[in-house]
Amino acid sequence: MEIVTLNWEETIPVRHKVLWPDKPPSFCKVEGDESGRHYGVKIEGALVCVASVYIDAGSARLRKFATLEEFQNRGIGTALLQHMIEDSKSLHVKKFWFDARESAIEFYRRFGFSMEGGRFFKSEIAYFKMAKSLVA
Template structure:
């Protein structure tokens, strides 16, 4: 077998080859509906192509949030190290960017392959396009990311840190959460400063973006009352399942200069703080991209 080469493939230049491989594997071979195979992430994702001589034989993509997907290798070239080489390029890219962890949905038959590369199982199995999958994760660096700090006061009292961030926000606060975690966003201090914040200047806004509205239906949340009363100042939207997959990190970012992140709703005490403007700006831009795909949570209308 000739040498396999891997190239980073810009969507604008290699779209035809990328889609041809994926169509053969996912649509023709696995019977995935063609409408589900392409999505809005392709234009912004980082893609790689594997070549055997001049023939494109495999591909994979990496999203900005650390999600690996659309791994596809043509049948004659499987079990020859192509998938492993593609995956390693994703891992190297993520390390270079300072991404803390990678996530993917592995088809059940591929679980062992990903485990051999260092991924671990997380959560239950699920169906995607009618095919059984398993969530998997790789922690790239257990140390703090560059520009972040896990201050003792932050991890001992993340609710106080959330209030402090809000108090130091001038114009816009963006909150991306699982379901407006009560310990951060329903305590009296945060609510009091949120009220003061939206009345401080005309146009001040707190954007609320959630992944799951069910906890908010089951238990009253005071931020919903505020959102109902001040819809323009505190808008709320929910991401669809397709967009929440891979969203393993939640955060609040004030303006473009301060940021708090936490890995999931039950790990708030693992929060990290960052005051590097370029990093906070990246999170703000990531939030804004997701916000465009989010919709008002209609099931919460009776509640706010």
């Protein structure tokens, strides 16, 4: 397993396949991609997991975290999330947050993230805002 940095265009195929397969690939691009920090995990040279972090005013927002289905539940997402949190700390980020799909809430709770606010929907999928302070 190798954690790598990517450009935003490299994230689109995995984002599309995992998160929004019923939408066009262009739906998977987000505002700010050009200035975001993009990460990936490669297994035997193949990109199997991607995520993007957007830093603004001491806050880091995680978006489009996706692992190919056949590579889920192998610790790949865990390793990448830990890497992104540590990278954000090194950049003096104070708060790390994201909109989590309801189906992933328990995964994020294991890392100390808490829900903020109530359920909301994006394209008929339920989400919750989750956050964690990175300041000791």
